[in-house]
Amino acid sequence: MKPTGTDPRILSLAAEVANSPEQNVPVILLRLKEIMNNTPLGSSELKKIKQDIYCYDLIQYCLLVLSQDCSRIQGGWTTISQLTQILSHCCVGLEPGEDAEEFYNELLPSAAENFLILGRRLQTCFINASKYIQDMDKIGGLYTAFH
Numbered sequence: 001m002k003p004t005g006t007d008p009r010i011l012s013l014a015a016e017v018a019n020s021p022e023q024n025v026p027v028i029l030l031r032l033k034e035i036m037n038n039t040p041l042g043s044s045e046l047k048k049i050k051q052d053i054y055c056y057d058l059i060q061y062c063l064l065v066l067s068q069d070c071s072r073i074q075g076g077w078t079t080i081s082q083l084t085q086i087l088s089h090c091c092v093g094l095e096p097g098e099d100a101e102e103f104y105n106e107l108l109p110s111a112a113e114n115f116l117i118l119g120r121r122l123q124t125c126f127i128n129a130s131k132y133i134q135d136m137d138k139i140g141g142l143y144t145a146f147h
Helices: 008-019 024-030 031-037 043-055 058-066 076-091 097-145
Strands: none
Touching: 008 024, 008 031, 008 043, 008 058, 024 031, 024 058, 024 076, 031 043, 031 076, 043 058, 043 076, 043 097, 058 076, 058 097, 076 097
């Protein structure tokens, strides 16, 4: 059941997400950060905004985006990083109400799994970048030795 008195910014954003092509959704979701950052921490307004975000499945959209290949997302790792922050911020202190079982048993474990997968992807990128740098150093050494 959708909440009454939903923040119009969340309603607008949810409608835009639902009606946009898939490739535009990550950038649209980034606007959640501005909405939450402009709301006082610990306020009842922020609690209500988090509930609205949850009720309109915007947290689920964030999870779906985070499970995609980063190279296919507009803004790449920058967008992924910001969506991870948004997701964390939305989940901390969220009071899911009657959907508590779904939230604690499905959504939170899914979010944690996505964070671990993203960490692994970052680690792989770092390892690959380190190997590339080592290879370039070797090539540079060879070039210096022959000139």
